[in-house]
Amino acid sequence: MGDFNEVLTHDEKSGGKQRQERQMMRFREALDDGGLFDLGWRGDKYTWSNKHGDDTFTKERLDRAVANLKWKGIFKEAWVEVLAARCSDHKPLLLCLNQEPARVWRGKRLFRYETKWSLEDDCEEVIKRVWQVRATEKAFGRGLQRLLESSKGALMQLSKMVENDRRRDLKDKTELLKKLQEDEGWHNSEEIKKVQAEIGVCLEMEDLKWRQRAKVDWYKLGDRNTQFFHSYANQRRKKNSIKQIYDGQNVRHTSHTQIELVFNSYFQDLFTSSLPSSEDIDECLRGVESCVTAEMNSSLTKQFIRMEIEAAIK
Incomplete structure (x- = not known):
């Protein structure tokens, strides 16, 4: 399954120079020698185009899935769906085996700050609004924990709303791209490139999410390999189960x-607690060297003031 960089018949190419028959014949013979046959497709037949905006526009069916009779006997209901090409000049293929997906139990998810939130225009405003409300309620000092809890709730609400909007936007743009690519030609090449660029922005946000979850320190911000980081994060999840x-x-x-x-x-x-006596506690701590002086302890336990908090978060 993948890019074979060759077509089987003349009808698998539209535009450009006609493919030589002997090239296609060699491809057909190679499949026959291996006992392989084409699994077909659902959707648009052509999987690649040169994206030219003039009469040199060419599209071909270069990507396909092949299998032998033994494999087909195991996966009788399998089919191949041609998806929209969001970024690449090749359309991805989805191999569907029609098997019942395994059910995965998921417990309560811990809150973690997502790096991608910093790219949202509303993120800073949401945090400011929460802290301003709490400030008017005189929540500083011992109420710092409540400020953090309120910020957490506001960020989770923002994330849920943004994720739903982005998922819907990505779905709509992908559907539009798929319709455009079904009638792909030089006449709509520029429009396809524009929609692909918009989808690329959505995918960049998804890429950033998986980068953070993968926790790979040597990853450079300019590189993009979301499939690797998605697999890396999933592997961590399997290890943690x-x-x-x-x-x-x-x-x-x-x-x-x-x-x-x-x-x-x-x-x-x-x-x-087993309700130990003060003597028991002193006995346990007798061999522990004290690192915090009385002056340090006094400084650590005193109440926060507004100026200190403002200086810390600026």
């Missing part, structure tokens, strides 16, 4: 609900 766990009585648990209860019980016991 827990399929089974043993409780304090050495009983194995495999269901997500049971695993969650075991963790909950373990940390409740771990952080439950």
Whole structure:
């Protein structure tokens, strides 16, 4: 499955110089020798174009999926769909096997600041609005935690709204691009390039999201390999998944609900106080060298003032 850089028949090319018959014959013979046959397509037949805006415009079916009879016997309902070419001059192929997708249990997601939020025009304004409201309520000092919680809620709400809008916008633009490419020619070449550029902006935001989640420090901002980082992030998720766990009585648990209860019980016991006496605490700390002086402790425990907070966030 991929770019074979050759056509099988003359009807798989439109425009440009006619392909020589012997070239196509060699391609057909190579497939026959390997016991392979074309899986066909759904959608637009042509998968590549030179994007010229004049009468030299050419489009061909260079990308395809092939298989042997044994593979086809296993995946009887498989088909190949030709998708819209968002950025490349080749249209991507989607191989559908018509299999039931596996169900994945997802727990509550932790809040993490997304780097892509800084690219949103409304991000700074949302944070300012939250802090201004809290400032009028005199929430500084011990209310700093409430400020952070409010900022978190505002960012999550902004993210949800922006994600929905961008997903809808990307879907609409992709559908438009697909319709334009079904009738692709020199007459609409410039319009296709314009829509592809708009889609590229949406994809750049998605690329930034996966870069952050992949946590690869050596990645340079100018490079783009979203497929690699998507796979990298998914691999991290697989490594972080827990399929089974043993409780304090050495009983194995495999269901997500049971695993969650075991963790909950373990940390409740771990952080439950046994009401030690002050003598017991002093005995534990006797061998620990003090690093924080009384003056340092006084400075760390005093109340925040407005000027300090403003200076810190500027």
